[in-house]
Amino acid sequence: MIEILMIEDDLELAEILVDYLDQYNIKVTNYESPELGISALRVKKYDLVILDLSLPEIDGIEVCKMIRAHNDIPIIISSARSNIGDKIACFSYGADDFLPKPYDTQELIFRIKSILRRCNLNITKKEEVQKRQVFIHDESRMEIRKEDELLNLTNAEYHILAYMIKRAGFVVSREELLSNVESIKYESSYKSIDVLIGRVRNKIEENSKKPKYILSIRGVGYKLVNE
Known part of the structure; x- marks a missing residue:
């Protein structure tokens, strides 16, 4: 099962995504508070992060920067803030994808699986290179x-x-x-x-x-x- 950590303060949307993605063998754990979400990443291994930008306490762009500073986990930005400045900032701080709200949940699933497939392939290639080295x-x-x-x-x-x-x-x-x-x-x-x-x-x-x-x-x- 794919395990995802989501940081989203829209609890209605979060509940919909948790239930919907569960049908596709994707378990989502949502945190309304960015600080709790960041703390959860330190104690448990997740496959991917879905991150909103308009969050209480800490702006999502800063959260992205904080996560990337200590973790190479794939990050999908999911936000209604879709101006070019926000997109550039997110990618420059290490986001892997940007999905503007509203979006089709099937597209989200496609992007999750695409990113994880690419990341796992890169890990496999690195391991193969390392194994070949004496x-x-x-x-x-x-x-x-x-x-x-x-x-x-x-x-x-x-x-x-x-x-x-x-x-x-x-x-x-x-x-x-x-x-x-x-x-x-x-x-x-x-x-x-x-x-x-x-x-x-x-x-x-x-x-x-x-x-x-x-x-x-x-x-x-x-x-x-x-x-």
Whole structure:
């Protein structure tokens, strides 16, 4: 069942939508107060938000901005305010669709399913891309994993491999590494880069003499293969 959080102060309309959408296996939980709706999003996972703009306490555009700041849930704006300024503001703050009132409930169902289908497809694609990657870099934790195994790297090894992951598939020169890897002093020699690459290879390659992931490009530098 699709679960939707709705923030709508027109309680008569909300009741109609709750009953109607339930027939299509769509459960709607409505909150008249935007603050209660935002709080509900923090404690329960919903598939989509339907948001009115003319709300008590907080304007709907600001509510959209607040939701998007902490949640990537799809948002459909449902409002009688349909001037271009409101539409631009909503989309700029992260709304996925804008449905002017009054509207046909069948159109609402179509838009809900269309957005969820698109969002689920994007999630699937991201997961597939991530699964194909051998090395996963978690920048916030300063961790690099090889096929789910956490690599034990020194500070310099971490930063050089992190940069190589960012540039995966491209040839990276020693000069570029000296300029962009923060743990390496620019005054260091090309030889120090080669030593660091050798140390990283020892930790990620099955056979460092026949590397599979960090390839040497003669006369230029190195290339990381991350698949």
